[in-house]
Amino acid sequence: MHRALIYPAQLRPTLLCKALALGAALLAADxxxxxxxxxxxxxxxxxxxxxxxxxxxxDTLPVGQRPRGLLLSHDNRLLYICASDSDRVxxxxxxxxKIIKELPSGKDPEQFALHPNDRWLYVSNxxxxxxxxxxTQTSEVLGQIGVGVEPEGMAVSPDGKWAVNTxxxxxxxxxxxxSTQTLADNTLxxxxxxxxxxxxDGTQLWASAEIGGTLTILDVxxxxxLKTLTFQIKGVHPDKVQPVGxxxxxxxxxxxxxLGPANHVAVIDAKTFEVLDYLLVGRxxxxxxxxxxxxxxxxxxxVSGDVSVIDVERRKVLKSVKVGRYPWGVVVTP
Amino acid sequence: MSAYWHxxxxxxxxxxxxxxxxxxxxxxxxxxxxxxxxxxxxxxxxALGIAIIAPYDTYIPYEVYIVPGLACMILLFNGMQGxxxxxxxxxxxxxxxxxxxxxxxxxxxxxxxxxxxLISLLQVYAFLAIAWLYGIQPPAMGLLLALPALLLxxxxxxxxxxxxxxxxxxxxNFAGVMNFVIFPMFFLSSALYPLWKMQExxxxxxxxxxxxxxxxxxxxxxxxxxxxxxxxxxxxxVGLTLVFALLxxxxxxxxxxALRKAN
Numbered sequence: 001m002h003r004a005l006i007y008p009a010q011l012r013p014t015l016l017c018k019a020l021a022l023g024a025a026l027l028a029a030d031x032x033x034x035x036x037x038x039x040x041x042x043x044x045x046x047x048x049x050x051x052x053x054x055x056x057x058x059d060t061l062p063v064g065q066r067p068r069g070l071l072l073s074h075d076n077r078l079l080y081i082c083a084s085d086s087d088r089v090x091x092x093x094x095x096x097x098k099i100i101k102e103l104p105s106g107k108d109p110e111q112f113a114l115h116p117n118d119r120w121l122y123v124s125n126x127x128x129x130x131x132x133x134x135x136t137q138t139s140e141v142l143g144q145i146g147v148g149v150e151p152e153g154m155a156v157s158p159d160g161k162w163a164v165n166t167x168x169x170x171x172x173x174x175x176x177x178x179s180t181q182t183l184a185d186n187t188l189x190x191x192x193x194x195x196x197x198x199x200x201d202g203t204q205l206w207a208s209a210e211i212g213g214t215l216t217i218l219d220v221x222x223x224x225x226l227k228t229l230t231f232q233i234k235g236v237h238p239d240k241v242q243p244v245g246x247x248x249x250x251x252x253x254x255x256x257x258x259l260g261p262a263n264h265v266a267v268i269d270a271k272t273f274e275v276l277d278y279l280l281v282g283r284x285x286x287x288x289x290x291x292x293x294x295x296x297x298x299x300x301x302x303v304s305g306d307v308s309v310i311d312v313e314r315r316k317v318l319k320s321v322k323v324g325r326y327p328w329g330v331v332v333t334p
Numbered sequence: 335m336s337a338y339w340h341x342x343x344x345x346x347x348x349x350x351x352x353x354x355x356x357x358x359x360x361x362x363x364x365x366x367x368x369x370x371x372x373x374x375x376x377x378x379x380x381a382l383g384i385a386i387i388a389p390y391d392t393y394i395p396y397e398v399y400i401v402p403g404l405a406c407m408i409l410l411f412n413g414m415q416g417x418x419x420x421x422x423x424x425x426x427x428x429x430x431x432x433x434x435x436x437x438x439x440x441x442x443x444x445x446x447x448x449x450x451x452l453i454s455l456l457q458v459y460a461f462l463a464i465a466w467l468y469g470i471q472p473p474a475m476g477l478l479l480a481l482p483a484l485l486l487x488x489x490x491x492x493x494x495x496x497x498x499x500x501x502x503x504x505x506x507n508f509a510g511v512m513n514f515v516i517f518p519m520f521f522l523s524s525a526l527y528p529l530w531k532m533q534e535x536x537x538x539x540x541x542x543x544x545x546x547x548x549x550x551x552x553x554x555x556x557x558x559x560x561x562x563x564x565x566x567x568x569x570x571x572v573g574l575t576l577v578f579a580l581l582x583x584x585x586x587x588x589x590x591x592a593l594r595k596a597n
Contacts, residue, residue: 280393319391
């Protein structure tokens with residue numbers, strides 16, 4: 001009421017128009033920025049959201065204790081978060097950025113994988129040597145499968161037939177038959193396997209061994225080792241080469257492996273299994289994620305507390321964006 | 335006006351001829367920074383990948399960090415070598431020939447500064463080209479933007495060299511310039527280590543490095559190479575170039591002590 005008295009009448013519509021125009025401009029500019037990286041900060045109990053156009057943190061969301069593994073539902077509407085020290089998997093609504101549900105994951109969930117049916121979640125329980133299968137819709141535990149000591153990495157094959165878990169201390173890959181939810185086979189790999197990833201057509205399984213310092217590529221049909229790769233980086237002591245996160249490009253040409261405290265990401269020709277390059281990133285690089293167009297790759301650097309953005313085609317690190325303390329997992333929504 | 339141009343181009347030509355005729359000079363100007371880059375920096379490769387420092391957006395290997403400093407090292411040596419050649423010219427009498435020109439002395443000296451700076455730039459870009467092949471590839475725009483920055487730093491250091499040459503009595507004293515000017519300037523700067531590293535080592539060292547003109551020159555070039563502008567470094571370099579040049583012209587004495595005696 002008072003404002004109407006203070007401002008001359010003819011001025012008000014102009015101001016209003018300007019404000020509306022500005023608002024419209026902001027709204028119009030926003031959708032172009034769309035792609036957002038969601039990063040779990042292990043020590044801060046939070047998620048950092050990075051706008052991938054501006055390469056800036058735009059939001060920080062509090063979540064459960066010690067968030068690590070992250071994954072998205074197939075329609076990118078739900079974000080699953082392993083809140084390791086809260087002993088549960090949290091489900092966040094991507095649109096509202098609110099936790100809408102919590103799933104009974106068993107103790108200390110670290111990594112997980114979603115079945116192609118978009119319902120079954122395979123969670124590794126590090127302290128209990130178990131893999132817990134949860135129905136994400138009913139929140140029911142469908143089963144618990146005994147695996148090796150300190151289960152860690154988790155992946156489900158694209159055809160949904162296999163769920164593979166790695167156990168850090170037993171040094172094995174455990175092949176779980178998803179039709180019966182029972183253990184079908186084990187494959188011995190190098191010391192402390194931490195991460196597994198299927199290629200797109202499901203013919204190969206890539207597994208990293210942190211202490212062994214190697215990467216093993218297996219043929220899924222025979223479950224035999226095709227190739228074991230080692231890494232040598234100029235000026236970096238071999239003990240520091242500790243492979244963890246793996247990502248394979250959708251076109252099947254390239255693979256990227258995070259090398260932990262070696263502070264580098266290895267670029268591998270996915271056809272010849274040759275290491276093409278090493279890219280310098282921050283300290284203790286953990287996990288990787290592609291942007292939806294696969295033009296960029298993100299790497300979480302645990303100790304230095306930032307996320308490095310890599311130009312995939314030029315194989316160059318563009319920028320490292322500061323996030324919270326000990327960033328661990330990362331996923332990207334379009 | 336044409337007289338000025340004629341004079342200027344003559345001075346540039348002389349420097350150019352001197353540069354071309356002494357092939358070893360280009361070689362030695364390149365060998366020094368390349369040794370630092372290919373041998374010294376290779377050993378320290380992983381030493382710096384632990385913090386992000388402006389103007390870089392991400393982690394860099396040591397070789398990338400050291401390149402702007404080494405480019406400026408070429409300018410530093412050339413600037414000082416310019417002072418050596420002034421002393422030489424004075425002793426050999428060619429300075430007298432130059433000064434028979436009716437044009438103002440300040441113009442003659444400024445032309446000389448610019449001439450040696452332009453020759454230095456050729457060497458710097460030769461070095462940057464080799465560094466590029468070695469894998470240190472700043473953005474193309476940055477290489478262009480670095481040109482004025484490099485020229486300014488070259489002028490600043492040449493002016494300093496000229497000023498010093500006024501103080502040097504004999505050719506043999508150049509070794510003193512090496513020990514008391516070039517090395518302290520190079521090591522007490524951000525050329526080899528970022529300032530925060532120095533701060534960790536000792537606050538005294540940090541301050542010595544932070545106020546060094548050479549640090550500002552290196553940082554100006556470093557920022558320009560990565561398409562950024564460092565206002566402080568720019569202001570310091572412009573200011574010091576003017577101060578050094580004015581002092582150099584003011585204290586300039588074409589007659590060498592030995593010649594004065596002979597007279």
